[in-house]
Amino acid sequence: MVSPLRSIRIVKIEERPRDAWVDMSLRQLREGEVRFYRVDDPLTGEWLFKVCPDREMDRTMVKALKCPPGRAFTQLEGSTMLFQRAPEVEGKYYDVISVSYIDEDGRLRRNVVESVDEIPPILRENFEVKTYEEATGKRAPGKRLVALCRERDERAMITLFLLERAWPVSELTPEAGLNTRKVLNLIRELEKAETSEVYREAERRYGLPRGSIDKILDLLERDGKILRLGETYLKTKR
Structure with a gap:
């Protein structure tokens, strides 16, 4: 089976040799190179990220500048994820794994994981996971497990942001997300296309139940990729 991560499209759209950003963990205004990435994620929608590598401090900040519409994702706009050098693992950066969830009031929260079982399977299967002590050589209250990536692999950092912050609160499962582009290409x-024909062909070709197709169509419409013509027809917008 194709990994859902392969369906994520991450494209660098701008690079600035000199710019600035605020590092809240240091409470400082930092300066250096900055890159912007446009991301098309079939599971959640379209994103715009700013990535700020700080070579002096051996860290990189990933910030979500623009998020897909919706109550959950709107609360991620402006959110950051910090990656730091792992002293005990050569050539790797780490982030402390925390997973988003929606509380009973509809507010987005994060839970710092304490056991491997709390980590989303898709993250465990695609990234190296170690204890904080194994990665840094020290202990810190509230820091249990970390995900590792290559120190300059900014696409991997963006992917980890999606896996920890966005995918856990998505209405679609990773498996259903794989079918989003298939349904778009079908339309x-x-x-x-007649809506009934889309249901029929998506079920015949991809084995999708109507409920999953409805969620995919809602996502495609929300992202401006399809247009509903009354209750009968669908067409792509671009």
Whole structure:
């Protein structure tokens, strides 16, 4: 089976040799190179990220500048994730794993994981996980497990942001997300498609139940990729 991570498209759209950002963990205004990435994630939608590598401090900050619409994702706009050098693992950066969830009042919260069982399987299967002590050589209250990536792999850092912050609060499962582009291509293939025909073909070709198709269509409409023509027809917008 194709990994859902392969369906995430991360494209660098701008690079600034000199810019500035605020590092809240240091309470400082930092300066250096900055890059911007546009991300198309079939599971959650379209994102814009700012990545700020701080070579002097051996850390990189990833910030979500623009998020997909929706109550959960709106609360991630402006959120950051910090990656720091792992002294005990050569050439790797780490982040302390914390997973988003929505509380009973609809507010987005984060839970710092304490055991491997609390880590989303998709993260465990695709990234190296170690204890904080194994990665840094020291202990710190509230820091249990970390995810590792290559120190300059900014696409991996963005992917970890999605896996920890966004995917846990998505309405779609990773498996359903894999089918988002398939359904979009199906609608494009059918041109001005009858909704009933999309249901029929998506079920026949991909084995999708109607409930999953509805969620995918809602996501595609929300992201401006399809247009509903009354209750009968669908067409792609771009």
